[in-house]
Each structure stands twice: as structure tokens, then as C-alpha cells.
Amino acid sequence: MNKYDVVVVGGGTAGCAAAYTAGMAGLKTLIIEKNIHLGGTITSGLVIPVMKSGNNQINTEFRNALIEECRKLGGQTTFQDNPAWFNPEITKIALDNLMKRAHVEIFFDTNILGIKIENNMIKRIKITKEILSAYNDEIEMETKKLSVSVGARYVIDATGNCVVGKICNCNFLEKDHEFQPVTLRFMMAGINLRKFSEWLKVYDKDRNVTVIQEIDGYIHLSTAYTWDKDKKWALEPIFKDAVKQGVLKRYDTNYFQIFTVPGMPDTVAFNCPRIIDYNNSLEVKSISKALLLARQNIYRYLQFCRKYFPGFENAYISNMADMLGVRVSRRIKGKYVYTIDDLRSGKKFSHPVVISDYPVDVHSNKKAESRLEKVKDYQLPIESLMSADIDNLFVAGRCLSADFLSQGALRVQGSCFSMGEGVAKYIASLLA
Numbered sequence: 001m002n003k004y005d006v007v008v009v010g011g012g013t014a015g016c017a018a019a020y021t022a023g024m025a026g027l028k029t030l031i032i033e034k035n036i037h038l039g040g041t042i043t044s045g046l047v048i049p050v051m052k053s054g055n056n057q058i059n060t061e062f063r064n065a066l067i068e069e070c071r072k073l074g075g076q077t078t079f080q081d082n083p084a085w086f087n088p089e090i091t092k093i094a095l096d097n098l099m100k101r102a103h104v105e106i107f108f109d110t111n112i113l114g115i116k117i118e119n120n121m122i123k124r125i126k127i128t129k130e131i132l133s134a135y136n137d138e139i140e141m142e143t144k145k146l147s148v149s150v151g152a153r154y155v156i157d158a159t160g161n162c163v164v165g166k167i168c169n170c171n172f173l174e175k176d177h178e179f180q181p182v183t184l185r186f187m188m189a190g191i192n193l194r195k196f197s198e199w200l201k202v203y204d205k206d207r208n209v210t211v212i213q214e215i216d217g218y219i220h221l222s223t224a225y226t227w228d229k230d231k232k233w234a235l236e237p238i239f240k241d242a243v244k245q246g247v248l249k250r251y252d253t254n255y256f257q258i259f260t261v262p263g264m265p266d267t268v269a270f271n272c273p274r275i276i277d278y279n280n281s282l283e284v285k286s287i288s289k290a291l292l293l294a295r296q297n298i299y300r301y302l303q304f305c306r307k308y309f310p311g312f313e314n315a316y317i318s319n320m321a322d323m324l325g326v327r328v329s330r331r332i333k334g335k336y337v338y339t340i341d342d343l344r345s346g347k348k349f350s351h352p353v354v355i356s357d358y359p360v361d362v363h364s365n366k367k368a369e370s371r372l373e374k375v376k377d378y379q380l381p382i383e384s385l386m387s388a389d390i391d392n393l394f395v396a397g398r399c400l401s402a403d404f405l406s407q408g409a410l411r412v413q414g415s416c417f418s419m420g421e422g423v424a425k426y427i428a429s430l431l432a
């Protein structure tokens with residue numbers, strides 16, 4: 001059986017940061033990823049750009065390395081003072097390169113079959129996949145599936161849904177009603193962005209939501225509309241007309257946001273459709289209904305954009321995310337349960353892994369009830385990433401040990417990077 005210092009389950013936002021940091025620290029590191037590429041919500045979920053988490057962020061080496069690697073490959077730009085404006089396809093390659101640099105082994109397309117626990121410690125993880133060519137000599141036939149076990153001194157659960165914690169029967173914090181709407185993000189191509197930006201500059205002349213900039217000869221922009229807030233949205237008359245004409249349903253107007261994508265000069269990425277009716281991200285029926293609704297919604301957005309936005313006449317759907325965008329699901333019970341009071345008061349801790357001032361960003365499924373609460377710098381302690389139940393299990397990412405409202409601030413990608421990096425550095429110090 002192969003034994004690793006660190007096994008990272010889930011090669012997404014936090015998992016990649018954790019694995020890269022562990023590998024660069026000289027630890028024998030494995031990523032187990034159920035998909036066939038790294039990146040999680042950034043790549044599979046098309047959640048781009050990666051937003052800034054404040055000016056005093058710590059544990060940013062991985063973020064900087066990713067920015068640099070994407071830049072080298074032509075899949076990065078700096079827009080709105082944010083250098084983490086990524087191209088999701090190039091990010092997949094950049095992450096492969098970073099893991100190679102850090103000597104991280106990766107098992108793609110791999111699922112966990114079971115976990116062996118002894119004396120409150122994970123000893124082995126049994127994984128399954130159809131082809132295990134590298135480990136042919138160890139393959140056992142079990143439950144008619146090919147499986148193999150890997151040993152781990154420390155395990156980092158970076159699956160978003162805390163799958164390892166669930167298999168280990170850990171305690172959790174989530175309550176039935178505590179969800180945020182889910183979103184199936186997508187991209188549209190075939191757009192004449194210059195034409196669209198000229199029109200948008202005039203249409204949103206007050207620039208209350210639109211930002212447009214030409215960078216290295218390419219147009220970059222972002223704009224939005226939502227029914228949520230009591231604010232004058234420049235695009236509101238267009239959305240109202242589209243509902244009147246039957247191009248969109250009223251429901252479709254709950255949230256609309258677009259961003260340009262570096263290296264894709266005719267493309268925009270959509271931070272929508274936001275599905276407010278089915279938001280229980282731990283319930284398969286709810287998720288399935290959300291996906292069915294979302295794809296219908298995306299098709300209506302295509303008709304809408306072609307009809308109302310100059311420059312979109314020949315637009316087409318170029319990519320739908322292969323992962324439903326989930327903002328919150330399972331949250332582990334850690335050695336410390338972080339609270340909204342800790343966050344609002346900026347409580348200090350002896351071993352912080354995250355410093356951020358990203359607002360409390362909670363999307364609601366009720367009209368006008370979403371919140372974006374500005375806060376000052378806050379710290380997250382390492383103990384919120386330690387399982388209370390299993391001694392060698394850490395978590396990183398949105399499944400951290402935090403109450404619902406504070407998770408609404410800490411779930412963002414910049415903070416997930418810091419969590420992954422912070423956990424890996426902590427483990428490296430334990431093994432030193």
C-alpha cells in the first residue's frame with residue numbers, strides 16, 4: 001500500500017492550494033479528484049473571476065503562483081484591480097503545471113469507496129476507479145469494482161461537501177433551512193464585444209453597475225442586474241420588457257451578471273441562472289430539479305441576449321458548467337466553531353489561516369432579502385479547519401467549521417486558497 005504524508009481529497013479551489021503547498025514543503029502528497037481536471041468551482045463550476053479577499057490577506061503564495069502561471073499561458077488579466085481574472089480552461093493546464101512543480105501525485109476520475117479508522121485516526125482510504133494501470137499489482141476485486149487503498153498520515157477534506165467527514169461519521173453544523181440559492185454558470189461566445197461595449201457605455205451612462213476597460217487591445221467588462229436590492233439598475237427597463245414580451249420569465253430576472261474572460265475575446269461568463277426554488281444542496285432531488293430548471297433558464301438567456309444586446313446577434317452557448325454552483329452545504333464541526341460575532345468583532349487568534357475583509361455575502365431565495373454586509377478585517381483560526389472527531393482530519397474550503405452567516409463571508413475563493421495553504425503549512429510544521 002502506498003503511504004502519503006498528506007492525501008487531499010478534492011482538487012478544487014482549497015484542495016489545489018493545500019496540495020501545492022504540501023508538495024512544495026517536501027511532503028509526499030496525493031490529490032484524489034473525482035473529475036478529470038483540477039480547479040473545482042473555478043474550472044468545473046466556471047466561477048470566474050476569483051474575487052479579492054482584502055488587502056491584508058495571508059497565505060497567498062498559491063494564489064500568486066496561479067496568477068503567474070495563468071499569465072504565462074495567456075489565461076489571466078488584471079481588471080478592476082484584480083489580477084485573478086482567469087480563463088477557466090487555461091487554469092486547468094496551469095494547475096497541472098503547478099502540481100508537477102510541487103511533485104504532487106494526482107488520481108483523476110477517482111472516487112472514495114471507504115475509509116478505515118483506527119484509534120480516531122484515518123489509516124487508509126479505499127478508492128475505486130475503472131482503470132488503475134499504475135497500481136495494477138495491488139488491485140483487488142471487491143463489490144465487483146476495482147479498488148485500491150492508500151495510506152495517509154494526514155487527510156485534508158477539500159470536497160466542498162465534506163465527503164470524507166461524512167464517510168467518517170463526523171458531526172456537522174448545518175441545519176435544514178440554512179442554504180443559499182444554487183447557480184449553474186455558463187459561457188456565451190460569438191459576441192462582438194466592441195459593439196456591445198459601445199452600446200453599454202451609452203445605455204449605462206451613469207455607470208452604476210457597469211465597468212468597461214480596454215486592456216492590451218481587448219475589451220473587458222462586467223455588468224449586472226438583480227431584482228434584489230433597492231437600487232437603480234441601468235438594465236432594468238430591458239429586463240422588464242423581456243418579461244412583458246415573454247422572452248424571459250419573471251423568475252429569470254432574480255439575478256444576472258456577466259464578466260469577460262481573458263484569452264476569449266468573443267466570450268462572456270454568466271454568474272447566473274440563480275435557482276431560488278430548489279436550494280437544498282444536500283438533497284439529490286432538489287439538485288436535479290435545479291439543474292433541469294437552470295438549463296431551460298440558460299436557453300432563455302440566449303434568446304434574451306440575442307434580442308436585446310447589440311453585439312450578441314450571433315451569440316451561442318459555448319459551455320455550461322459541469323458542476324452545479326453550490327455556495328453552502330455541509331459544514332464540519334471543528335475544534336473551534338467560528339461565529340458571525342467573531343467575524344464582526346475581528347476577533348484575533350493565535351494561529352490565523354485567513355485574514356480577509358470580504359463581506360458577508362448571503363444570497364436569499366426571497367426577494368430583497370439577500371445581504372451584502374461590509375465588515376472590517378477578520379481572522380479565521382486553524383482550529384476551525386480541524387475535525388472535532390478525527391485526529392488527523394483537516395478540512396479546507398466552504399465546508400469549514402463556521403456558522404451559516406460567517407461561512408457566507410469565508411466561502412469565497414481567495415479565502416479558500418488561504419485555508420488550503422494554511423492547513424498544509426500547519427501539517428508541514430507538525431511533520432517537521
Ligand SMILES: Cc1cc2nc3c(=O)[nH]c(=O)nc-3n(C[C@H](O)[C@H](O)[C@H](O)COP(=O)(O)OP(=O)(O)OC[C@H]3O[C@@H](n4cnc5c(N)ncnc54)[C@H](O)[C@@H]3O)c2cc1C
Nearest residue numbers: 010012013014034040041159160183325326397398412413
Ligand atoms: C454561483 C457561485 C458564484 C460564486 N461567486 C464567487 C465569486 O464571485 N468570487 C469568489 O471568490 N467566490 C465565489 N463563489 C464561492 C466559491 O466559488 C466557492 O465557495 C469555493 O470555490 C469553494 O471552494 P472549495 O475548495 O470548498 O470547493 P470546490 O472548488 O468546489 O472544490 C471541491 C473539489 O472536490 C471535488 N470532489 C467533490 N467530491 C469529491 C469526492 N467524493 N472525491 C473526490 N473529489 C471530490 C470536486 O470535483 C472539486 O474539484 C461562488 C460560488 C458559487 C456557487
